[in-house]
Amino acid sequence: xVAGSGLGAARRLRLGMVGGGEGAFIGGVHRMAARLDDRxxxxxxxxxxxxxxxxxxxxMLGVAEDRAYGDWREMARVExxxxxxxxxxxxxxxxxxxxxxxRAFLDAGIHVICDxxxxxxxxxxxxxxRAVQASGRVFALTHxxxxxxxxxxxxxxxxxxxxxxxxxxxxxxxxxxxSTKLEETGQKQAAWRVDPAQAGPAGSLGDxxxxxxxxxxxxxxxxxxSVCAELTSFVAGRALDDNAQAMLRxxxxxxxxxxxSQVAPGNENALKLRVYGEKAGLEWAQEHPNQLRFSPLGxxxxxxxxxxxxxxxxAAHATRIPAGHPEGYLEAFGQIYRDAAEQxxxxxxxxxxxxxxxxxxxxxxxxxxxxxxxxxxxSSRRGGAWVGVEA
Numbered sequence: 001x002v003a004g005s006g007l008g009a010a011r012r013l014r015l016g017m018v019g020g021g022e023g024a025f026i027g028g029v030h031r032m033a034a035r036l037d038d039r040x041x042x043x044x045x046x047x048x049x050x051x052x053x054x055x056x057x058x059x060m061l062g063v064a065e066d067r068a069y070g071d072w073r074e075m076a077r078v079e080x081x082x083x084x085x086x087x088x089x090x091x092x093x094x095x096x097x098x099x100x101x102x103r104a105f106l107d108a109g110i111h112v113i114c115d116x117x118x119x120x121x122x123x124x125x126x127x128x129x130r131a132v133q134a135s136g137r138v139f140a141l142t143h144x145x146x147x148x149x150x151x152x153x154x155x156x157x158x159x160x161x162x163x164x165x166x167x168x169x170x171x172x173x174x175x176x177x178x179s180t181k182l183e184e185t186g187q188k189q190a191a192w193r194v195d196p197a198q199a200g201p202a203g204s205l206g207d208x209x210x211x212x213x214x215x216x217x218x219x220x221x222x223x224x225x226s227v228c229a230e231l232t233s234f235v236a237g238r239a240l241d242d243n244a245q246a247m248l249r250x251x252x253x254x255x256x257x258x259x260x261s262q263v264a265p266g267n268e269n270a271l272k273l274r275v276y277g278e279k280a281g282l283e284w285a286q287e288h289p290n291q292l293r294f295s296p297l298g299x300x301x302x303x304x305x306x307x308x309x310x311x312x313x314x315a316a317h318a319t320r321i322p323a324g325h326p327e328g329y330l331e332a333f334g335q336i337y338r339d340a341a342e343q344x345x346x347x348x349x350x351x352x353x354x355x356x357x358x359x360x361x362x363x364x365x366x367x368x369x370x371x372x373x374x375x376x377x378x379s380s381r382r383g384g385a386w387v388g389v390e391a
Contacts (some may be wrong), residue, residue, distance in 0.1 A: 008339070013341055013348075015040040016086035016110075018101050019093035021047030021057035022280045025189055026115055027092040029333060030060070030142070034090065035335030040340035044079055044086050046072040062131045072101050080108035087344050088113055094198040099124035102139070111138040111344045113337070117210045118366025120200030122374055122390060125367040131307060134365045138347060139363040140340040143214040146361055147335030149306045149315040149327065150292040152280050154275070155219045155359075156312035157294070159205040165276030169248065169256035171216045173208040174264035178242050181235055194240050202373050203240030208271075209260035209376070210369040214361060214373060215273055216258070217368065219282075222250040224368075226388045231377035234263050246376055249386075260319065290326055317356040320338060336360055 015034055020027015027047075028259040044067035047057035051070045058068030069075035077087040088111035091101050099119040102112050106128075118141060119125055132139045145151060157163065182190040192198040193207055217223060229246035233239070241291055242263045248256035261267070271286035283293040295301040306315065307323030318335045321327060339357035346353035371390040379387040 004166040011039075011345075012041040013039060013087040013344055014043045014084065016044040016046075016067075016075060016089045017042060018046050018089060018091050019048075019097075020045075020090070021053055022060070023053075023188055029330070030090050030092050030113075030115070030337075032330055033144075033333035034337045036330065037338040037341070039338055039345075040088075043067060043084075044069070044075060046070065046075045054259045055210070066331055071344045073104055076104045076110065080110060085110075087111060087348065088340070091115060094192045095200045096120050096198050099128060102128055103131055106135045106137055106139070109135065109137065111340075111347070113142065113340055114366070115142050116361075116366065117200070117369050117373065118204050118215075118363065119370060120206075122367075122370055125370040129363050129367050135288065136347075138340060138343045140336060140343070141335065141361040141363065141366040142216075142331070142336050143211060143361040143365065144333040144336055145211060145215050145286060146359060147318060147332035147339075148219050148284075148286075149311070149318040150284060150289060150304070151215065151219060151305075151332075152275075152318050152359060153304065153312045153315035154273075154284055154292055155221070156314045157282065158220055158275065158277075162280060162294075163275060163282065164220060165278035166220050166250070166252070166275060168274075168276040169216050169220055169222070169250065169254055170258075171212040171256070171272065172259040173212045173271045174259065174261040174267035175208065175269060176263065176265045176267050178204075178235065178262035179265055181237070183238075194238055194242075196239055199240060200373075201235070201240075201377050202231065202244070203238070203277045204242050204260045204262045205229075205244040205376055206240075206373055207260075208262070209244050209246075209258060211271065212258050212260055212273075212372060213369055213372045214365060215271070216248075216256065217365075218361070219273060219284075220250070220254070220275055222254055223391075224248050224256070224372055224389050225251050226386050227372070227375045227379050228384050228386045229379040230384055231376065231380040241380075244376065244380075247381070287329060289332070313356065316357065344352045 046069040048054035231241035290306040342357035
């Protein structure tokens, strides 16, 4: 019933959410992103494993009592059977639960929007790729940094050959918030991220390194083929890495470096990407997202700004407001939801989606991220040996 249900006069798609109840950070971000372009309406959810907390969260969010579910399995089954059931589910739980939840909703015929990373094992990643292909449903992975206009412009410049053949890629994502043993203070976001049972086999690598890996591949169009990595837990007693560094070999011969850290004092959310080709270089920083530094060989560097001068159609598609009004984290996150809405609406209405909306990271992108993590973990275990990344 869900896939064929009409959108109604408001043209909003019906969204459900698993996780993201009171006390959660990323659930609120997803809800703000979903509301930004008025394409989604939150109508159902299983917001917490604690039934009472889940009910309170649903009431606070305006979700009807009969669509506040104590269990996500029940939610998938009941929503799939309703004539007004959800079109898509947003999964905002810790990493280890992503696979089971996504699989249940895909099997029920419901589109999926999932927080990163995709899951925690290659077996589960391969299973989700097969499930998405078999179901024909949209699967959007919220690597939200791909939603920034200037990131999409950087990708367009590389595709257009403005840098020439890519030689060197450097990407880093340092933070400092886990420089002490924050997980022992009761801080919920810290506790699950350092717990292998919830986060999987990697800490900073899984949380930040997957973003860095994804944006490097997204902008360059190149795939990481092998890695030489070292994962370190600097805070005593921490079970997962809080610092990861890796050398990268890309298909086609480019070489790269990746650094992800949660113990780098002075860094808040300092994702940076540098790409160097035969003819020019590009540099983008997440904390200054509306500018892109372009350095043609032998010429003075120039700063390209969102909203100033002609930019690529991909950048224009992801731009909402005039120059001088910064677009940031929430708008980039909202871009993923807006483009996912267009893809889902196209399926519901039996038409082709706008090609401009097809840059959303997919389940295949997520699987490459898990393969990257697995290769880095194995490389570090083997003392920094070069390890191939599963295709």
